[in-house]
Amino acid sequence: MIRSRILPILTVVAAIIAVWYAFAVILNAPFERSAAERAGETIGFVELLPKTMAQQRPVLPAPHQVAVEIWETTAEKSITSKRSLIYHAWVTLSATLLGFMMGTALGILLAVGIVHSRVLDKSMMPWIITSQTIPILALAPMIIVVFNSVGVTGLLPKALISTYLSFFPVAVGMVKGLRSPETMHMDLMHTYSANRAQTFWKLRWPSSVPFLFTSMKIGIAASLVGAIVGELPTGAVAGLGARLLAGSYYGQTVQIWSALIVAAVLAGLLVGLIGWIGGWLNRRMGVREARA
Amino acid sequence: MLSPSPKAETVISTSALDLVFETNDGPVHALSDITLDIKKGEFVSLIGPSGCGKTTLLRVIADLEHPTGGTISVNGLTPHEARLKRAYGYVFQAAALFPWRTIADNVALPLEVMGLDRAERDARVSENLELVDLAGFEKKFPWQLSGGMQQRASIARALAVQPDMLLMDEPFGALDEIVRDHLNVQLLKLWAATHKTIVFVTHSIPEAVFLSTKIVVMSPRPGRIHEVIDCNLGADRPLEIRETPEFLKIAHQVREGLAAGHAYE
Numbered sequence: 001m002i003r004s005r006i007l008p009i010l011t012v013v014a015a016i017i018a019v020w021y022a023f024a025v026i027l028n029a030p031f032e033r034s035a036a037e038r039a040g041e042t043i044g045f046v047e048l049l050p051k052t053m054a055q056q057r058p059v060l061p062a063p064h065q066v067a068v069e070i071w072e073t074t075a076e077k078s079i080t081s082k083r084s085l086i087y088h089a090w091v092t093l094s095a096t097l098l099g100f101m102m103g104t105a106l107g108i109l110l111a112v113g114i115v116h117s118r119v120l121d122k123s124m125m126p127w128i129i130t131s132q133t134i135p136i137l138a139l140a141p142m143i144i145v146v147f148n149s150v151g152v153t154g155l156l157p158k159a160l161i162s163t164y165l166s167f168f169p170v171a172v173g174m175v176k177g178l179r180s181p182e183t184m185h186m187d188l189m190h191t192y193s194a195n196r197a198q199t200f201w202k203l204r205w206p207s208s209v210p211f212l213f214t215s216m217k218i219g220i221a222a223s224l225v226g227a228i229v230g231e232l233p234t235g236a237v238a239g240l241g242a243r244l245l246a247g248s249y250y251g252q253t254v255q256i257w258s259a260l261i262v263a264a265v266l267a268g269l270l271v272g273l274i275g276w277i278g279g280w281l282n283r284r285m286g287v288r289e290a291r292a
Numbered sequence: 293m294l295s296p297s298p299k300a301e302t303v304i305s306t307s308a309l310d311l312v313f314e315t316n317d318g319p320v321h322a323l324s325d326i327t328l329d330i331k332k333g334e335f336v337s338l339i340g341p342s343g344c345g346k347t348t349l350l351r352v353i354a355d356l357e358h359p360t361g362g363t364i365s366v367n368g369l370t371p372h373e374a375r376l377k378r379a380y381g382y383v384f385q386a387a388a389l390f391p392w393r394t395i396a397d398n399v400a401l402p403l404e405v406m407g408l409d410r411a412e413r414d415a416r417v418s419e420n421l422e423l424v425d426l427a428g429f430e431k432k433f434p435w436q437l438s439g440g441m442q443q444r445a446s447i448a449r450a451l452a453v454q455p456d457m458l459l460m461d462e463p464f465g466a467l468d469e470i471v472r473d474h475l476n477v478q479l480l481k482l483w484a485a486t487h488k489t490i491v492f493v494t495h496s497i498p499e500a501v502f503l504s505t506k507i508v509v510m511s512p513r514p515g516r517i518h519e520v521i522d523c524n525l526g527a528d529r530p531l532e533i534r535e536t537p538e539f540l541k542i543a544h545q546v547r548e549g550l551a552a553g554h555a556y557e
Binding site: 182184185187188189190191192193194198202203206209285286287 | 354355356375376378380381382384385386388390391392393394401402404405406433434435453
């Protein structure tokens, strides 16, 4: 089982790293060639190759350069240090989690309202969809600035951007989930003269659990993006977004790429965690195993 | 009441019942001029081809559809009032068990809705699972049971409400014939033991003749009652009764009725 799952993943990872190395050589070679030209030398491919992978500010850093940078800024730095990626990742993660929880709660509340009220169904859904057509990059600075002007800074404004991005998949997924019970099950509750609350808690809510976890997986990834975007206009004090911004100010491509990789790994872990909780809950709810 | 008395009271009474569905293709006359009395303790089968309104009639009795004309009373009440008093247990074509609930919790579902306390729920659950021969399967989830066992669990769930009547909509239609025979015998035993009024929708002639005291033959377009056939083969009905001349005679009568009602066109 494990071999059949791990092997394909490792193959893809190996392929990505190979392509990455190839592009690192291709993209970084012009710099070495022009440097050699200015020095009045000609440079062969064999001499060129190692140099393209050891530049200070490469166009595309080689994978091992990023790996070394990540190692140095995680394992070899104290967690409280401003140069520790773990510190920055935690800053981003805390905003992500807070925003994700608020977004999930908001999404569920909206879905419950929409499913139970025809008026809300007609009036809210277009606005919910419209909200997501506004580019978050345009909205994020305004949210930060508005909150800053009333003295709210730090975690909350960033979390709100995460909320803004993550409530949408949850709301849409939960509307579908809460409406997923079969007609026969709804009729059954009707023959028992069950009231709305009973129908909700005994039928609609349990039916929607698989939909909830699927949309939460999308929601938490969106939350992370939201938190990173929320860090960009703050002047880049702390967080993975700050690392990205500082890296681009000073042309520190290795720093940008290591922040990117850490963000991607973080997203992967978060989505995996949600999936694992969902799977655990499914098993507890008696869903037949090994159906995937 | 130990045995159905000959002058049993009428529990379901309809008079000139009409139901027209408004669809995009125009009105569909699902029920037309249905006048029918069902007495306490009777086993009444509604039989007919698809579209004859047999399920619709059952759903009107259950207050799942609303008639557009005529009158209907259930236990002397409107179907709505009868539903609020939980006068009936409804068994659907599929078992309709909640997949996230164990068998015991599925049977307990209506009891939770009724607000019964834990001890009373547990007592009724084990009593009714015993009745349908499912004792020992309390902790299983629905998917771990065969189709026939699932349908038995759904019958236990309907009985747990302790209703006066059972409304059954082709409950064994999706099961194979061997399982269906077995469940028919079990249902008869259950009916004999509980004296409940049963209204049973089917499109199987042998099933209707084997189970019923009264067979209502319906015909389509518009859905109406073609003929009501009395059918009492006595209390003791082993499966072999289906080869006797009396059984075949009634089955023939039902088939004739269906043919005359244009069921085979």
